[in-house]
Amino acid sequence: MGVSVARIRVLVVDDHRIFAESLAAALAAEPDVDVSAAGSGPAALRCMERAVTEGRRYDVMLVDADLGVLPSNGTRHVPAPRGVPGAESEAPVDGISLVAGVRSGQPHIRTVVLAERDDPRRAAAALQAGASGWVAKDCSLQRLLAVIRGVLRDETHLPPALLTGVLRELTAARKHRTESEELVESLTPREREVLRCMVAGLGRKAVAERLFLSPHTVRTHMQNVLGKLGVHSTLAAVALARRAGVGPAPLAGDVVERGGQLA
Numbered sequence: 388m389g390v391s392v393a394r395i396r397v398l399v400v401d402d403h404r405i406f407a408e409s410l411a412a413a414l415a416a417e418p419d420v421d422v423s424a425a426g427s428g429p430a431a432l433r434c435m436e437r438a439v440t441e442g443r444r445y446d447v448m449l450v451d452a453d454l455g456v457l458p459s460n461g462t463r464h465v466p467a468p469r470g471v472p473g474a475e476s477e478a479p480v481d482g483i484s485l486v487a488g489v490r491s492g493q494p495h496i497r498t499v500v501l502a503e504r505d506d507p508r509r510a511a512a513a514l515q516a517g518a519s520g521w522v523a524k525d526c527s528l529q530r531l532l533a534v535i536r537g538v539l540r541d542e543t544h545l546p547p548a549l550l551t552g553v554l555r556e557l558t559a560a561r562k563h564r565t566e567s568e569e570l571v572e573s574l575t576p577r578e579r580e581v582l583r584c585m586v587a588g589l590g591r592k593a594v595a596e597r598l599f600l601s602p603h604t605v606r607t608h609m610q611n612v613l614g615k616l617g618v619h620s621t622l623a624a625v626a627l628a629r630r631a632g633v634g635p636a637p638l639a640g641d642v643v644e645r646g647g648q649l650a
Contacts, residue, residue, distance in 0.1 A: 393419065394419055394420070394421050395419055395420050395421070395446050395447065395535065395536070395539065396421045396422075396423075396438075396443065396444070396445045396446050396447075397414055397420055397421065397422045397423075397445065397446065397447045397448075397449060397535065398422075398423050398424070398425060398431060398434060398435065398445045398447070398448045398449070399411050399414070399422060399423070399424045399425070399449045400424075400425045400426075400427075400428070400430075400431040400448060400449065400450040400451060400454060400482075400485065401424075401426070401449075401450070401451040401454065401501070402426050402427055402451065402454060402455065403451070404426065406524070407424045407426065408424065410449070411423070411424045413528050414528075414531075414532075417532065420532075420535075423445075427454070427455065428454060428455060428481070428482075428484065428485040428488075428588075431448065431450070431485060431489075432485075432488065432489075432492075432637070435448075435489070435493060435496070439493070444493070444495065444496070445493075445496055446495075446496065446497065446539060447496065447497050447498070447499065447535050447538060447539065448486075448489060448496055448497070448498045448499070449498075449499050449501055449531075449535075450482045450485055450486060450498060450499070450500055450501065451482050451500075451501055451524075452482045452483075452500045452501060452502040452503070452506075452509060452513070452521075453481075453482065453502075453503065454481055454482035454485065455481045455482070455588070481588065482500060482513075483500075483509070483512050483513050483516050483518075483629075484516075484586060484587060484588060484635050486498045486500065486513055486516040486517050486518045487516040487517060487586075487629075487634045487635055488587070488634065488635045488637060489517070490516060490517025490634075491517075491634045491635075491637075492637055494517075497519045497520075497538040497539060498517060498518045498519060498520075499518065499519060499520040499521070499522060499534055499535065499538060499544070500513045500518050500520065500521045500522070501522060501523075501524045502521060502522070502523060502524060503523075503524050503525075505523075505546060505548060505549050507549055507551075507552025507553050507555070507556050508552075508556050510545065510549050510552075510553050510556075511552075511553045511556035511557050512556075512629065514543070514545075514553065514557070515557070515629070516629070519538035519541075519542070519543055519544065520534050520537070520538050520543065520544035520545065521544070521545050521546070521549065522534050522544065522546070523546065564630050564631060564632070567627050567628075567630040567631035568631045568632070570615065570616050570617065570627065570631070571616070571627075571628065571631040571633060573615050574611075574612060574615055574616075577598075577608060578608055578611055578612050578615070579633070580598060580636070581594060581598070581605065581608040581609060581612055582612050582624065582628050582633060583628075583633060583634065583635060583636040584597060584598070584635075584636045585609070585612070585621055585624055585625055585628070586625050586628050586629065586633055586634065586635040586636070587635030587636045587637075588635070589636070591605050591606060591609065594609075597636070609621070612624055616628075
């Protein structure tokens with residue numbers, strides 16, 4: 388009788404189709420790794436939800452640090468999830484928000500952020516959101532496999548060159564957190580719901596549909612949130628909310644899972 392090998396179920400989340408498919412294929416060649424791919428944050432969340440209902444939960448999520456972010460030349464396209472009512476009204480979910488959402492909803496999943504460049508501030512934000520690792524996209528397959536197996540042993544993986552900068556960012560973040568928490572506590576329960584939707588990247592129309600409110604009412608709540616937090620933009624409100632430990636409202640999206648292929 389052969390010895391059964393424990394399988395590691397990995398979900399690759401990246402809106403660069405060629406990269407996602409190439410990485411999924413490379414990982415799938417390992418005898419103990421099963422791989423699926425999703426092309427957006429909402430797609431990844433739906434994929435994980437379906438996996439739970441089918442009793443085959445994922446162990447590790449590899450997520451693009453720049454998921455859903457347009458570069459300066461504006462050529463990157465992030466398609467809306469297909470086949471999901473109202474999905475077109477939802478803004479794409481960025482990588483760090485996805486990490487926070489998964490950490491909140493499925494804490495057993497270990498997340499590793501794949502980055503094109505070293506960035507101590509974003510790496511620190513990823514760790515605060517619940518990531519277990521930050522690795523370069525161009526690292527070797529063996530290095531990535533070592534990180535995947537390491538995070539399943541509750542290890543945290545960072546490039547050595549980032550350690551000092553990340554520690555500095557985490558120390559500074561702790562100093563700002565108390566003040567941010569006090570500001571968030573000043574919000575009403577409904578305003579906190581709206582803030583969580585803002586952290587998830589939802590626009591006014593999507594928030595209205597999710598909370599069963601009129602767009603005008605949502606606009607009023609958003610204005611109240613900005614005023615109470617003492618900021619002038621949604622981006623600043625989201626940054627403050629993250630410092631205060633406010634996670635995103637859970638999202639649902641499309642599924643892309645066919646033998647590691649990205650649809």
